[in-house]
Amino acid sequence: MSDENRSPSGGAMAMYVHYCIAPGCKEWGSRGFDRGRGVTDWYCFEHRAHGESSEHKISSKA
Numbered sequence: 243m244s245d246e247n248r249s250p251s252g253g254a255m256a257m258y259v260h261y262c263i264a265p266g267c268k269e270w271g272s273r274g275f276d277r278g279r280g281v282t283d284w285y286c287f288e289h290r291a292h293g294e295s296s297e298h299k300i301s302s303k304a
């Protein structure tokens with residue numbers, strides 16, 4: 243009946259499970275944008291332009 247069979251200790255999964263951060267979007271975040279300080283913004287294919295438009299060009303500063 244219930245599909246709440248997931249383990250309560252799913253905290254570690256947060257490192258691997260990342261969905262699009264666009265408001266109201268539930269799509270899988272297939273595109274990640276490094277914001278620095280270990281923060282990554284994830285966007286789906288449809289919203290990845292949002293990330294690209296605000297991406298910090300930290301990688302170009304080698």
Ligand SMILES: [Zn+2]
Nearest residue numbers: 262267286289
């Ligand atoms: Zn999205």
